[in-house]
Structure formats: C-alpha cells, structure tokens
Amino acid sequence: MTGPWAEALPWVIVLPLVGAALTPAVAVRHPRVAGFWAWGVLLVTAVLASGLVAELLARGPFSYELGGWAASYGIELRFDHFSAWVLPLAVLFVVIVPFSWRYLDHVMPDERRPPFYALLLLNAGGMIGFCVTGDLFNLFVFTEVVSLSSYALVAVGGRGLAAFAALKYLFIGAVSSLLMLFATAQLFVLTGSLNMADVSLGLGEIGSGTAVMVAFAAFAVSFMVKAAMFPVHVWLPDAHAIAPSPVSAVLSGMVVKVGIVGMLRIYQIYFGAEVLELGAFNLALVWLGAVSIVMGAFFAIFQDDIKLMLAYSTISNIGYIVLGLGLASPYAVIGASVHVFNHALIKATLFLAAGSIIHQTGFRTLSDLRGIARTMPQTSAAMAIGAVSIVGLPPTAGFVCKWYIALGAFEANQAPFGFALVFGALFIFIYYIRMLNAFYFQKPVHDEVAQASETPWSMRGPVVLLASLCLILGVLGGIPLNFVEPAVLDLLPFWGQ
C-alpha cells in the first residue's frame, strides 16, 4: 500500500550520518574535498527527502518498521506532515554548504575542514532523524546528535570566547536533554512503551495525574530551552553571533526549530490521549511568546554588531512561532508552522549576506560597515530583501505567516497579542532601517569598505538564490500554507481552546 519511496525512510537519515563517518577517510589526502563530499551527500539526501514528501502527498502519512519488528515491538519511523520539514531542511543545507567553501578560508586551516564538514553532516542527519522518528528514546538520541554537533560548530571558528559561548550552550543544553530523558523514562514507567503512538494510547488509559503533568512540564521546559524561548534564551545570542556565518545560518534557521518540532510531537502524544487541560499552558506560551517577540526586537535595536542583531532577531521570531502555537486557533497555528520554514529561509539569507560582508571587509559592526552598499551591491540588496522579509512586509515570505498569526490572534479573541505582534514588527522595522540607512546612505569610514569587492560566485550564488526565494515565496505563499493545513486541523481538536 505504500510506494517504493517509503523504503527510503531509514536511508534518508543514515545517508548523512554515514557520510559524516566517511568524511575524514575521504578527505585524508585533500582536506578541501570534504566540502564537496558533504555537498554531494546532502544533495542525494535532498533527493531522497523529496521522494518521501511526494509519497506523503500521494498516499498520506506512512511508517517504517526497523528490523522488521512491528511498531511498538521495535523502533518505528513515521513520516507525517510535520516530518515534511526535512525537505526544506535538506535543501537549505545544499544551498548553505557551497557558501562555506570559500568562507572558511579565513576561519580555519584546511586540516580542520574534514571534521567541520563531518559535524555539519551529523547536524543535518540528526535533525532529519529527529523529525522522522516515532520512538521517544530515539528522539532523545537524535537530539543529542544535533546538540553535540551544534556545541562544537559554535566553537569551531574562534578561540576562548567562542569556546566559552559554546560551553554555556552545552551546560544549558545538556540539562535540557536530561529533562527530556527523565520525562521519557517517566512515560516509559507509566505506560511500559517507548513508541509515541503507543504511549499516547497508554496515557489515554491512565488518565491524568501528577506524574503525567510533570512529564509534560519536563518535556516543555526541555524544548523551550532548545528553541531559545524566554526566559531560557540566554545561551543563544553569544553562540549564534560567535559561530562562523554558515553555522549561524544553520543554527538560527534550523537547529532552534528542533525545539518547535519537539513541542509539536509532545502535543501529538498528549492530545491524542486528551489527558491534559491545556488552556493554562497555552496561555503561558502566548505570554512567553509575546515577551520574546518584544524583548528580542528591543535588544536587537541596541546592537552594533550585525550578527548579534540577527541573533536577537531569531529570539524574537521564535517568539512569533510560539505565540502562534499558544493561540491555538487554526490561522495562528498554520502561520506558526509555516513561519518555521520561512524564518529559516530569511535568516539563512541574512546570515549568509552578513557573512559575505564580514568576509570581504573584516568588519562586523554597523558603524564600521557604513556605505557598504556602494561596493557590494548584490549582497546588500540581498540583505535588504531579507530585512524587508523579516519585518513582514508584502510581497515577501515573512508577510504571509505573520499575517496569519495576527489573524489567528484576533480569531482567538486575544486581540492584545495581535498588537504585541505589530509592536514587535515595528521594533524590528526600526533596527533594519538603521542597518539599511548605514549601508546605503552613509559614507564609508574604512578603506576596506570603500574598496571591497563582491564575493566570489560560490558565495554570492547561495545568497542571491536565497534572497530570490524570499521574494518568490512571498508571492507563492499559499503553497506551504495549504500543505500544512491538513496536519494542523488534525491536531487542533485536541489542542484545548
């Protein structure tokens, strides 16, 4: 009943992981080969992912039983509408990796390229596995693959400060992983199973209880940390700003979304069982989301360093997603789910454009980069498009989802939060105006800026491509929205209004 692509499900996870294991061996004579090898592996992975999404569209969600054992007897992989995130994820990696080929020249000596690209492949494979598994303990192990590779990728470029930011990230992240493991163990003790669907059934039989609630809280806190929600967002600004720019794009665009997908998975487990009254929790999400929006945008205004600005902007945008999820009305949740993807695209554009500028001029603060638009017009244009997208003006990608979330706020009779959304957008608007003003309308103060040249094509191509996608998806915004709608409507009856 399932097409041949269903058989590819384990391989889409295994391919990047095994590719990573082979990277040091492949690149042993010529370390730079690692970059091309990683790109090739990710390209094949993206092809597999598109086959899986095609299968999903044709025949609906499907699963794969590993080792031939029936679903709760062994480990089950499950591909549903939320798993479809692996396709844009793989494609984004395919676009970001070529950027890194030249960018890394000023970050690390060639000998360190193989482990770097191995880490990138591991990060990708881990995230794909996370979205595709149907087993709670498997989820934990994939989270660790993603987290560990992320900690290292943060520290790869710099010396003491980068290591310190990475260590802070590590400590907070490890505690959150422990909470996830603890909650998994609790659910295992309560239901005797580790399979997500099975646990959901088991919870339905047990009904509500303190242990059930504490497990939910532990999962929630754990994923909040991973997604850098207020108040556990403190690890993000330094980590994302210090990391090399392609890594920042991956971290801000995709790794933080792991927290969101995790939250959705837990919702699926608990809501199927209808054991929790989620009104209070949703309200908490709405408040925390709103605070994140405003606070992230507010701090971003005062940053001179562009990457710190972008990092705080990530916190703000995660706030949008969380606000949408907490509002629990169809428009809001659809908008939030699509923003997971749109923000990844926009942030990747912004970080890669910023990285291009840093690579060519050696400066990273707004005051130093005045007038860069004269000498790097295409990159600055890309930056401008990214800025307009993230503020949420039409006809860019950012507009559609923020509009949906705002509609959702009014739909759920939570109008004040709709206004928080608009306020946040206003703040964001201010700081991007600052940036565009500095780039376009002020005179260069440094020679390096006045004489900078555009980036080589391997770096410019991805930036231009991503910026164009921001525009295209603004016009064709309906497609992702319609895609996510069935999954969200399936989930919502249990969401708790």
Added chain:
Amino acid sequence: MQPFGLDLDYVAVVVLFCVGLYMLVAKSNLLKKLLGLNVMETAVFAFIVTAGMVEGGDPPIMVAGTSAPFASPIPHAMVLTGIVVAVSVTAVALALIVQIHAHFGTIEIDELKELP
C-alpha cells in the same frame, strides 16, 4: 520501602539530581560544574535502572541459574546508550574547557567574568 507512600529509591534519585544541579549552578570552577552535570546524568540513569527492577528478580540473561522474574532489559539498554551519550558530552565539554584555559589562563567563572 514506602514511608508516606513515597518510593524511597526514587526520592534518593531526585536528591542526587538536585545535588548535581547545585554543583552545576553554584560552583565557580568549570570542571566542578562539569562534574555536577555528570552527577545529574548519573541520577537519571539510576532512576531508569531502578524502575526496571523487580522484587527478587534476576538479571535478564537466560542461562542456567537465572529464572523468572527477570529485571526488564529495556532500561539497561537505555542506560547503556545514555552513558555513551554522557561520555560524549563530557568529552566535548572538556575539550572546550581546555580551549578556555589555553586562551584565558583560568577556568573559574568569577575570574572569567572580570577579564576585559
């Protein structure tokens, strides 16, 4: 042991977790913080293994000399995996601490905060 209806083994595990959390949060030396993290990890593993025990149970190995009831094998497998994960996290953390020390000359948070 069930005084007040509380499973004492589980409570001991929570106490251990909290000791580890205190070490992680309150100590200034980075290595001690890392040790606190390890204690927390050990606490969660102890929780998992304890949960799989049975009154009068034997190890889940089917040889002559062991008989039902058996302890459940799944928690043991979970903890084995968990230990490997904990070792990996510790390895990465140590590498980062070595970096920090090489660069700043100290691994005390109090001193690191005061550096320019």
Added chain:
Amino acid sequence: MRPWSLLLVLLVALPLVAGVATLPPHDAPDAPIHTQVGALYLERGVAETGMKNMVTAVLLNYRGFDTFIEVVVIFTALAAVLALPKGSAPVPKGSAPVPKGSAPVPKGSAPVGKGSSPTSPSAGAARSREDEERPEVASDVPVSPVVRFVVRLLAPFIAMFAVAMLFRGHITPGGGFQAAAVFAAIFIALGLALGQDRAARLVPVDWRPWLQGVAPLAFALVAWIGWRLTGAFLGYPIHDHTAQEAMGFVLEIGIAVGGGVILARVFLEMET
C-alpha cells in the same frame, strides 16, 4: 552556600519529587514496565534473536537503530574535538583581512588576541590545571619505574579480558561498549605511564580516519546485509542463527574497535 542556587534547586526538586512520587512502585511485577514490551522480549527473545543476554538482544537487535545512532553520537564527540582549534595554531590569513575582534563582546571591549593566551590575572588559576599539565609533557612524566613496569605488565592481560568480555557479550554481561571502555582505559594508562608518543603508536596514523569511523560503518554494513537478507533495514533473519550471530559479532567488534579508538583519540587530542 549560595542562596539563589539553593532556591533554584529547591524549586526544581519539588516538581521532580511530585513526578516520581505518583509513579507505580518499582518493584511490583505487575507494573507496566514489566508487562508490556519488556515481558515479550523476555519470553521470545532467545528464540527470535539467538542471544541469551536479553540486554544485548535489545541493544543490537530489537532496538539496534538506537545503538546505531549512539555510536554516531560518540563519533560526533570525536569530530567535535578534532574540529576545535589547536592550542598554538595561528588563525590563517585567507583572501580577506582577518576580522578585527573576531568574537563579538556584548559589553564592548578589546578584541581577542590571536595565538597566545593573555597572562593570567591571578596565579591561583593555574593551580587548578596543574595536574593536567603533566600528561602533556608526557615523556618526562615523573612516573616511578614501579608504575611503568606494572602498567606494561598488566596491559596485555587487561586487553585480553576486554576481548573476552566482547566475545561473551551474548551470554554474559559484557559487549562492545564495555570492551571499548576498557581498551580506551588501557590506552590512557599507557599514555600516562609511558608517554603519549609511545602510546599513540598503538593507533597507526594512517589507519585513523578509517578506525574512527568503523562503528557507524559496521552498523551501516550490517543494516544493508539485513536489508538484503530480510528486506528490512537492520533486520536479522530470525531462523538463521549463524547469520544472526555473525551479524551480531560484526557489530560488537565494530563498536569495540571504533569506540575504543575514538576515546583514545579524544585523549590524545586534549592538549593545550
């Protein structure tokens, strides 16, 4: 005692205690943990997997995919350690000028120096790392000849014990990870007693890229074999006990060698 930390810990402790207080008591034989999947494994495990150690059966067979990802995790740790900048390596000059102040300091302060660490403001800090300094100058470690002799004498026997543990993992407690840990422990002991250079020769440089990746690769190989034999990824042919044992051994050896080499390499890379 820091009061805020104590408060945080107490705040965390309360929900945790509540979370475990209402769980079914752990010793009862009718708890869900003993009556669901676990019981089925115990009942049918020997027949379906050909192994007597049910934990190994769960690790390699029923939940083999988890173990696969776990060896990927430990490989990630090694990749992480290898990717970090080495102690005294200078940042290279690429086509662009080296960014001034490559790390942003939010409070706005001096850029970080490029190769040498600044002089420590307090001499006391060095104390905490003093004990770590000695293994780096490994060949002049002032280790007594008694220690050196005993380590060299015992190392082969310990290694043999690890090998025995590895191959008997199917019928007694033991297995790949345990063997890997012991191999790595011997390596570290040799490294500390005899000097890192001599110990490093145990893992030939040319083989390192392959040895490090051998655990995930072994899993991929066995998964593929299982796919050919049974049509399922990482599937074991239920009635062919020889094939099952062979696949299990390949995995165990892969884990032991791969894991051991990874841990040894992590030790070798830890130098300032």
